[in-house]
Amino acid sequence: MKIAILASEGAPYIKSGGLGDVMEALPAALQRISGNEVALILPYYKKILEDDRYPVEFVTCFDTQLGWRQQYTGILKLKNRTDGVQVYFLDNLYYFGHRPGAIYGQLDDGERFAYFSKACLEALLHLNFIPDVIQCNDWQTGLVPVYLAAEYYPKFPGTKCMFTIHNVEYQGWADGYFFDDVLALPGNWRACLDLNGGINVMKGAIETAHLVTTVSETYAGQLMQSYYAHGMEGILQNAAGKLTGITNGIDVNTFNPATDPALGCHYDVTSFGNGKAKCKKLLQEEVGLPQKAEVPLMVMVTRLAGHKGLDLLCYIAERMLKEQDCQLLILGTGEPQFEKFFRDLAEAFPQKVAAEIRFDLGLASRIYAGGDIYLMPSKSEPCGLSQMNAMRYGTVPVVHATGGLKDTVPGVDEMGQGGLGFTFQSYNADDFYWAIQRALNLYHNHPDKFYALQKTDMEQDFSWDKPAARYLELFRKMLG
Numbered sequence: 141m142k143i144a145i146l147a148s149e150g151a152p153y154i155k156s157g158g159l160g161d162v163m164e165a166l167p168a169a170l171q172r173i174s175g176n177e178v179a180l181i182l183p184y185y186k187k188i189l190e191d192d193r194y195p196v197e198f199v200t201c202f203d204t205q206l207g208w209r210q211q212y213t214g215i216l217k218l219k220n221r222t223d224g225v226q227v228y229f230l231d232n233l234y235y236f237g238h239r240p241g242a243i244y245g246q247l248d249d250g251e252r253f254a255y256f257s258k259a260c261l262e263a264l265l266h267l268n269f270i271p272d273v274i275q276c277n278d279w280q281t282g283l284v285p286v287y288l289a290a291e292y293y294p295k296f297p298g299t300k301c302m303f304t305i306h307n308v309e310y311q312g313w314a315d316g317y318f319f320d321d322v323l324a325l326p327g328n329w330r331a332c333l334d335l336n337g338g339i340n341v342m343k344g345a346i347e348t349a350h351l352v353t354t355v356s357e358t359y360a361g362q363l364m365q366s367y368y369a370h371g372m373e374g375i376l377q378n379a380a381g382k383l384t385g386i387t388n389g390i391d392v393n394t395f396n397p398a399t400d401p402a403l404g405c406h407y408d409v410t411s412f413g414n415g416k417a418k419c420k421k422l423l424q425e426e427v428g429l430p431q432k433a434e435v436p437l438m439v440m441v442t443r444l445a446g447h448k449g450l451d452l453l454c455y456i457a458e459r460m461l462k463e464q465d466c467q468l469l470i471l472g473t474g475e476p477q478f479e480k481f482f483r484d485l486a487e488a489f490p491q492k493v494a495a496e497i498r499f500d501l502g503l504a505s506r507i508y509a510g511g512d513i514y515l516m517p518s519k520s521e522p523c524g525l526s527q528m529n530a531m532r533y534g535t536v537p538v539v540h541a542t543g544g545l546k547d548t549v550p551g552v553d554e555m556g557q558g559g560l561g562f563t564f565q566s567y568n569a570d571d572f573y574w575a576i577q578r579a580l581n582l583y584h585n586h587p588d589k590f591y592a593l594q595k596t597d598m599e600q601d602f603s604w605d606k607p608a609a610r611y612l613e614l615f616r617k618m619l620g
Contacts, residue, residue, distance in 0.1 A: 141615060143170055143178045144271040146260045148253060148280035149243055150180060153188050153227075156243050157443075158388075158525055159277060159306050162355070165391045169608035171224045176612070179269055181260050183236040184216060184229035185243065195219045196229060200266050204259040206251070207324040211235070213259045215266060228267070230259050249280075250314045250341075254322050257283035261292050273615045274301045279312030282345030283323070289348040290329045300618040303349035305342070307522055308363055309370050309447075312341030335375075343375050350618045352376075352383045353611075355523035356544030360385030368520055368543075386611060387547045388523040389604035390532065395508070397533045402505035409598040412534045413591070416509065423510030426503075427494035429467050436583045437467045438576070439511030439535065441504045441526055444474025444482070444497075449517030449540060454481050455569040456576075461489050464580055471496045471507055508533040513579050517564075517572045521545050527561070531597035536590070537561035538575050548602075556582050556593040560600065 149155055150163030163180065171178040188194055196216040203210045214231030221227050231237065235252045246252060257276075261284065264271065276284040285301040314322075318339045319330050333344040346352050354360050360383055362368040363376045376383060393399075397415070398408040404422045407415020417433055424431045442448050461468065470482045470493075482495035496503060508514075514530035514537045523544030527537045531549075539545040541563040550559035562579045564571040582590045 141176050141273065141612070141619075142269065142271040143176060143615065144260075144264055144269065144274045145170075145178065145180045145277075146257075146274065146281045146284055147180070147182060147277040148256070150182050153182060153191075153194055153229075154185050154243060158355075158523070161391065161525055162306070162388055163277070165389060165604045166608060166611070167225045168223050169389070169604035170611065172605075173608065173612060177226075178224070179226045179228060179264075179267075179271070181228045181230060181263060183256055184214075184231040185236050186239055188229060189237050199228070201231075202262060202266055204255060204262055205324075206255050206258060207320070207322045211255055211259075213262065215263050228263065230256060230263060232259070244280075250312065250318060251322050253280040253312070253341075254283050257281050258287050260284060261287055261296075265295060270296060271299055272619055274299060275304065275611070275615075276301065276345070276349075277304045278306050279310055279341045279345070282312055282341040284345075285349040286323075286325070286329065286332065286341075286344045290325050298619075300350045300615075301348075302351045302353060302614065302618065303345040305352065305354040305363070305522075308342070308354075308368070308372055311343070311370070311372065314339040314341070335371075342372065346372075346375050346379050350382070351614060352379055353614065354383070354385050356387040356547045357385035358546045359522045359543040362520070362543060384614065386607050386614075387544055388525065389607045390525055390528045390602045392532065392603045395505075395529045395532050397509050400505050400509070402502035403509050404506070407509075409534075409595060412594065412598060416534055416594075419506065419509040420512070421510075423469075423506050424467070426506065427469055427496060428490075429469070429494050430491055432467075435465055435467055436512045436580055437469060437510065438513045438515055438538075439469045439507045439530075440471070440515045441507055441529075442470075442472045442474075442516075444470075444472045444478035446475065446478075447519045449519055449567075449572070450478050450481075452517045452567070452569045452572045453515065454478070456573045457485055458488075460573060460576065461485075461492050464577070465584070466580060467492050467494075469494045469496070469507060469511070471498070471500065471503055473497055473499055505533075508535055511535040512583060513538060513576075515576070516540070516545060517567075518542065518545060519567055524548070528600075528602040531560060531600060532602060534594040534598045536579060536593055536597060538572075538579050539563055540567060540572070541565050542567075552593065554578060554582070555586065556589040560593075560597055 218227035551563035552559040
């Protein structure tokens, strides 16, 4: 099967969050399935252009018509990919190559990614790669199924398109004039993109894609509810017949305590007792916490944003630190009020709290390996990867049972039996604290049970093999 995967980011080349991780692992997992030919297309950002690790060769160039604009598009092929996935970068200095800083947040993001969506279809034609399936991701490639249906279907007569929602909060809104000025589609296609008088790219993608997926089974159901759907619930209810959820995996080669180069000590499921204890000691030393093996170390690696449940942690933090024998380590950056809170908390409780307000992938790995309990009280979580990373390293999660957290962390009882971690159902601080207390009780009073739970977590298969097989099953369903 010929599969084209289109996205605005993909690790290791460029990444801002979970989408980048998925675009690193999913194409490779699909390519490993016999009979598949996978191409991944990404924008050629300034950061990639200037990175010597990613040598490219020029394939061809053409102009992409975007409204009244004619924009140069170059196709560059990555030369050193070794797993069989063909990686192509679309080169346009104006939209991507000269833009410093973050991937997103430019004033003309709508125009940039409308260009990218259309240029992807043109690039597939110039590459003579007519895919059986196009899989596109989030609003940045949400115009692909719209253009495919409105203009390109004669050139892709048998191609089906899947649109995957990684986070419904970001939908690609634009003013009404965007339809004529940038998209220049026939007028009868305005209705599929119109929402409350504006242009909503995600709505257009949902209505024109052959199949819509999201990144966990529970989140697919939650998207029918106004609490989670950010105004998209009616659109998704109408599309319920073609909406399904596939829970993400993680890259088990990268996140592997037996080989992770960021760790000072390696271990696996048969040797994690001593190895993890050493990692904990090294981590406590690195972040300036007392090196106490008997004190449970609770950790978080997260964006410091409200929807990550940090308001719950802020509410209970001082009480918890006074009542419980524990340590707390936070790594991340984000909203200023949370950065300040955790800095102040570390200053007030220097023997119990460390706040690393920065982005550090190596330290993140050492936190997964050295922590005992991983906190993830997200208000909503389409899938979440951190909880699976933590379990891969034998760190027991405490999570709010929502979205992908519910799917990947079934709850245990008081003795750590019957699941993979400690969960709480309603989004409030007291329930979160009660879940933490149950985890701490198991750690302090039943260490053998806690050890057994860690081992169970490490034995889970969080690889991309099963999700990739599910994607392929849905591709075949689309193709009939």
